[in-house]
Amino acid sequence: MDNLVPLTIGVTLLCCVLGVMGQHAYSSGKAQREALVDRLSSTGQIDLGSQRRFRGLDRRLRRTGLGKRIELKLAATGLDITPGEYFFYVLCCIAGVWLIAASVLASFFGPLAALAGVWSANTFLNWHRTKRTEAFIGQLPEISRVLANATQAGLSLRTSIAMAADELEAPAGAELRVVADQLAVGRTLDDALDELAERLPSRELVVLVSTLILSNRAGGQVVSSLRNLTVTLEERKETRREVRTQLSQVNTTAYAVPAIGVGAMLLVNSILPGALDRMTGTVAGQIAVIVSLGLYALGFVAIRRISKIDI
Template sequence: MDNLPLLTIGVTLLTCVFAVIGVHVYSSGKAQREALVERMSHTGQIANVTGRRRRFIGVDRQLRTTKLGKRIERKIAATGLDLTPGEYVVYVVAGLLALYFVVGAIFAPYFGVLAALTGVWGGNAFLNWQRTKRTEAFIGQLPELTRVLANATQAGLAMRTALAMAAEELDNPAGEELRRVADQLAIGHSLDDALGELADRLPSRELVVLVTTLVLSSRAGGQVVTSLRNLTETLEERKETRREVTTMLSQVKVTALAVPLLGLGFLLMINATTPGALDKMTGSVLGQFGTGIAFALYAVGYLLIGRLSRVQV
């Protein structure tokens, strides 16, 4: 018992050593876990080559476990945006709150509610627009892509090697999408599955024709070079046709946007000439119902104009 103080000090020091070791192991394990979660969270998406620090990691982690989060993740993957589902949802919610307070302060609180509901549709429409924009850019690169593939296969390279070479030579978005296809082929995916996922991410008739040509050529053999040369000429002609159609329909698209903007302009005029008129108009259930019907008709007009001006080339 004479050595009790010394024994106590020794046990205390040993406990401190074990505590330090435990903290070190815990911190390193936590860092490895976060790195693993970060890698797994971007499965099916383009790697974050910019090294940007992700925000709202907790929200993103919880959101990915839901069906809504998985659907948002697939949409973001098709757009090529450097966003996580958590960041997208937080930004959309912040935008909805800003719309509600700003529009409600300018017009009336009821219009703030309508603006927030419109913002929910606008968030989804933004992703669809980004996906369409990326698809159009990819379609514009298809003639160059088929030309590179034809040259590579004519030189005796396999289709997998030709796709990897095209991913290095082409600019984005074709370069990113083909790198994703090359990565999938490198880890054991079949050519059919990798190209099929590409066609699902960027749906277009031109890409479906290209994928079908490559898949059939890989299955049954045949003259891939001749098919790709002919396809290159066809894609060049379709590219010019699409450009002409887009130019012809530009005025119709402006009209579709001008129709609802005129309605908002009339509301501003009414509110400027008679202050408080919008508050009185939306102060009753009948006024709110009529205002909702009017906005719904504007939305239907916008959608109908866009639908009628949509030409499939």
């Protein structure tokens, strides 16, 4: 008992010392961070107006495989959102559609609506990625033309890419700026261009990247290769536009098929209130609903596969 008092005092003093040291380390680190932010904001390298939400969730999510996949898809879409924000918003949307489906239709449709919400969130990212890729493909002839003119003027390929990033609009300018920044910090041209082709997959971009890499390695006639490539990309651009126009009706039908099924369920439930709840109250009714929804999904996938033409 006599030794307990000095032991308590010693532990208390030690905790106080550690607390003071921790507070000093935190204050000095915070001051260094503020100084760094002030220095970078004065040079325009960061934007103080963009305060991110859910930073703790974002840090934890980036360490997982799911977070890395989400981050890769978000980088390809060009959306100004972090993986943590996207994950939180998706969870809120899933909870919302679960509650809405369970209250409007029946409790059985809650989990099905949640699964549809997960699929819709992934489809949303894929749609934005495809849209950005299509926009980038549309700018490929202009990219090739700018690189050819810059190379013909005597500039190196690295300088030509940086100049094209400044002259072209988004998404080409933003993507080429990423490549130029990677080259500025020491990455090789092959790695930077290969990452660009992986981020925005398309045959046209692969051809352009292969042309630039081979010309950089072998030292061939970059100007003539880019000139010929510009003509080819212009022709492919027109062909893709014609094919997209011809398949617009088929793509609309693919989305109309599942919409008709969902609309029919809502119509039946509005005519006979509680009909879906009574139908899904038995095992046979649940199996019938799952089979019908699966057939609608199969029809959607089949129409999309049939209308998909690789150019």
